[in-house]
Amino acid sequence: MSVARAARLTPYMFLAPAALVLAVALFYPICYMIYASFLDWNPSQRIGEAEFVGLRNYIKLFGDPNFRESLWVTLKFAGIVVTLEMFIGVGLALLLDRNIRGMSVLRTLFILPMMIAPIVVGLMWRYMYHPTVGIFNKTLTNLGFDTIPWLSDGNWAFASVIIADVWQWTPFIFILSLAALQSLPSSAIEASKIDGATGWQQIIYIKLPLMLPVLIVTLLLRLIDSFKVLEVILVMTNGGPGLSTEILSLRINRTASEFRELGEAAAMSNLLLIVLLILTFAMFIYNKAQDARAARLRAVEEEA
Amino acid sequence: MPEIRLQNLRKDYGAVTVIENLNLEMAEGEFTVLVGPSGCGKSTTLRMIAGLESVTGGEILIGDRDVSRLEPKERDLAMVFQDYALYPHMNVAKNMSFALRLARMNKADIEKRVKDVAATLDLTAYLDRKPAELSGGQRQRVAMGRALVRDAGTFLFDEPLSNLDAKLRGQMRAELALMSQRIKKNMIYVTHDQVEAMTLGDKIVVMKFGEIMQAGTPEELYRSPANKFVAGFIGSPTMNFLDAELREEGGVLSATGDGFSIPLPEARKAQLQAHRDRQVHLGIRPSSFSEGSGGIAMPIILSEYIGAQSVLISEIGRQRVAIEVNTVVPIKSGETREFTVQGDEVHLFDPKTEAAL
Ligand SMILES: Nc1ncnc2c1ncn2[C@@H]1O[C@H](COP(=O)(O)OP(=O)(O)OP(=O)(O)O)[C@@H](O)[C@H]1O
Numbered sequence: 001m002s003v004a005r006a007a008r009l010t011p012y013m014f015l016a017p018a019a020l021v022l023a024v025a026l027f028y029p030i031c032y033m034i035y036a037s038f039l040d041w042n043p044s045q046r047i048g049e050a051e052f053v054g055l056r057n058y059i060k061l062f063g064d065p066n067f068r069e070s071l072w073v074t075l076k077f078a079g080i081v082v083t084l085e086m087f088i089g090v091g092l093a094l095l096l097d098r099n100i101r102g103m104s105v106l107r108t109l110f111i112l113p114m115m116i117a118p119i120v121v122g123l124m125w126r127y128m129y130h131p132t133v134g135i136f137n138k139t140l141t142n143l144g145f146d147t148i149p150w151l152s153d154g155n156w157a158f159a160s161v162i163i164a165d166v167w168q169w170t171p172f173i174f175i176l177s178l179a180a181l182q183s184l185p186s187s188a189i190e191a192s193k194i195d196g197a198t199g200w201q202q203i204i205y206i207k208l209p210l211m212l213p214v215l216i217v218t219l220l221l222r223l224i225d226s227f228k229v230l231e232v233i234l235v236m237t238n239g240g241p242g243l244s245t246e247i248l249s250l251r252i253n254r255t256a257s258e259f260r261e262l263g264e265a266a267a268m269s270n271l272l273l274i275v276l277l278i279l280t281f282a283m284f285i286y287n288k289a290q291d292a293r294a295a296r297l298r299a300v301e302e303e304a
Numbered sequence: 305m306p307e308i309r310l311q312n313l314r315k316d317y318g319a320v321t322v323i324e325n326l327n328l329e330m331a332e333g334e335f336t337v338l339v340g341p342s343g344c345g346k347s348t349t350l351r352m353i354a355g356l357e358s359v360t361g362g363e364i365l366i367g368d369r370d371v372s373r374l375e376p377k378e379r380d381l382a383m384v385f386q387d388y389a390l391y392p393h394m395n396v397a398k399n400m401s402f403a404l405r406l407a408r409m410n411k412a413d414i415e416k417r418v419k420d421v422a423a424t425l426d427l428t429a430y431l432d433r434k435p436a437e438l439s440g441g442q443r444q445r446v447a448m449g450r451a452l453v454r455d456a457g458t459f460l461f462d463e464p465l466s467n468l469d470a471k472l473r474g475q476m477r478a479e480l481a482l483m484s485q486r487i488k489k490n491m492i493y494v495t496h497d498q499v500e501a502m503t504l505g506d507k508i509v510v511m512k513f514g515e516i517m518q519a520g521t522p523e524e525l526y527r528s529p530a531n532k533f534v535a536g537f538i539g540s541p542t543m544n545f546l547d548a549e550l551r552e553e554g555g556v557l558s559a560t561g562d563g564f565s566i567p568l569p570e571a572r573k574a575q576l577q578a579h580r581d582r583q584v585h586l587g588i589r590p591s592s593f594s595e596g597s598g599g600i601a602m603p604i605i606l607s608e609y610i611g612a613q614s615v616l617i618s619e620i621g622r623q624r625v626a627i628e629v630n631t632v633v634p635i636k637s638g639e640t641r642e643f644t645v646q647g648d649e650v651h652l653f654d655p656k657t658e659a660a661l
């Protein structure tokens with residue numbers, strides 16, 4: 001082997017172990033899952049004993065109104081949750097982006113929910129939503145209002161899980177937006193004050209546009225994550241009442257453990273994976289576009 | 305366009321006092337230039353006037369209105385920032401028109417103004433570019449344009465020409481001078497460049513460590529600097545300073561030092577009596593030397609030929625001096641020439657207080 005060729009191959013040699021680990025840890029399970037989605041597979045069987053049924057699992061899924069309902073619940077959940085979290089998170093960041101005393105303590109308090117384990121969050125909210133001894137209904141009763149069927153009515157249950165998720169994940173958007181805000185060029189904001197912009201106008205015309213790249217990435221990250229929530233809803237409602245809060249990951253879980261249809265569960269996972277891949281790909285494209293733009297600007301700058 | 309007054313202005317950053325007690329009056333429509341060494345508080349003063357920096361003490365009055373606690377937008381001013389402060393996400397035209405758009409001026413008027421100002425600043429070709437796609441000098445001109453399109457009562461400039469090449473700077477300086485004649489607004493202009501200060505200013509304010517050393521017309525500052533600092537700061541090449549002693553011989557008071565003795569005019573004698581036989585600092589502008597026999601013989605160490613003028617570096621005694629002379633034929637280094645200095649063109653300073661005598 002020539003020296004030049006060896007030099008060219010060196011980086012790949014260093015990469016090889018990592019690539020191997022990745023292949024085993026990532027591609028193997030994915031391939032396994034894709035293969036499984038073509039089987040009629042019961043948990044009591046070994047994979048070799050399962051019957052190959054081709055696309056039947058997928059066809060069955062699309063014909064299954066429960067699956068379609070679950071998909072709709074998931075999309076609705078992700079859409080509402082992420083929209084609310086973006087508005088509240090960015091709004092809070094804009095509100096708390098000032099240097100007054102005690103602000104750093106407040107900021108730390110705000111991000112606490114994010115640090116609690118999802119199971120615990122689920123339990124906590126389940127107790128708070130408890131029909132008689134939960135804090136919400138107790139307060140309502142004490143104030144003389146009717147109690148609310150937080151987790152026992154379909155619509156309320158959907159709202160309840162949304163509230164819990166917003167509570168837990170708004171801080172994520174909050175800290176990222178705050179970081180973005182604090183790294184904005186302060187002089188541009190000063191210039192806008194001189195130019196006569198009110199507080200609102202500064203936000204709309206200067207701050208938000210400059211934060212946009214960070215906001216888009218944050219949004220996509222949150223969207224990807226919101227498609228995968230499981231524990232909190234599992235603990236709070238287990239998908240019910242009816243199918244009102246049965247998001248896809250819950251349905252997958254149920255299909256595998258309750259209905260004992262591993263093949264169908266795998267098919268569903270694959271569909272979810274495809275949705276997530278599309279989102280990830282969107283983020284990737286966005287980053288690429290940003291990089292390309294930055295590179296173009298740099299090139300112009302050097303030339304000037 | 306009312307007058308501006310700064311009264312007992314003070315600025316602390318935590319425990320650091322940057323400006324202790326600043327008093328300054330600017331007449332209506334006056335072009336005021338703040339000069340001084342780096343870090344003396346020029347930008348801070350300007351930013352306090354703009355309302356971007358809070359005032360620790362004292363008042364800023366525009367007309368009869370105390371604006372020291374008002375928001376920037378309530379003060380009716382436009383500003384050019386030292387670091388441009390352009391809006392990175394807007395193109396040049398949008399940057400320049402931002403204030404006008406906020407003020408809801410109609411579209412056609414905005415466009416016309418932006419076009420006119422862009423033309424005077426040589427920016428027409430760049431109106432669609434974003435700031436990141438411009439060179440430093442172009443950005444600085446956009447920053448300038450953003451202020452000039454506005455119809456504010458007061459214009460603040462923080463070293464607006466510092467990043468331009470010499471030719472462009474001259475051009476822009478002339479443009480500014482013309483504009484200030486034409487529109488007669490309050491202008492406060494910060495610069496390091498004393499040519500800018502001298503040519504643009506109706507009034508120059510020399511600052512040092514947050515204090516005003518002297519404020520006056522360019523001519524006043526050049527002809528009768530109040531202290532050694534101002535004398536050294538205004539004028540180019542810089543004034544020469546020599547150690548000397550005031551001696552009286554035969555009824556004539558003269559400044560005498562190592563290798564020279566310059567008789568002082570009769571008119572100043574009475575006023576200088578108290579300093580007789582004392583040390584003084586003697587200040588001589590490089591242009592005050594004129595070639596002539598019977599003067600001080602001075603070796604030419606270095607000759608910088610600039611065309612119509614030459615700057616000569618020489619020595620008197622062991623003290624280095626610069627001389628500016630009109631030249632037809634370049635003077636060579638190594639020659640020795642004789643120069644005279646008129647007694648009424650020298651400046652005397654107290655060695656301790658550095659105040660002019
Ligand atoms: N935020 C701050 N905190 C503490 N000190 C500051 C702050 N901003 C400015 N200073 C100090 O105030 C002094 C005046 O600063 P200023 O920016 O007004 O100087 P300047 O005269 O504009 O200088 P230059 O010509 O270099 O722009 C400096 O000594 C600087 O260190």
Ligand SMILES: [Mg+2]
Pocket residue numbers: 346347348386462
């Ligand atoms: Mg400055």
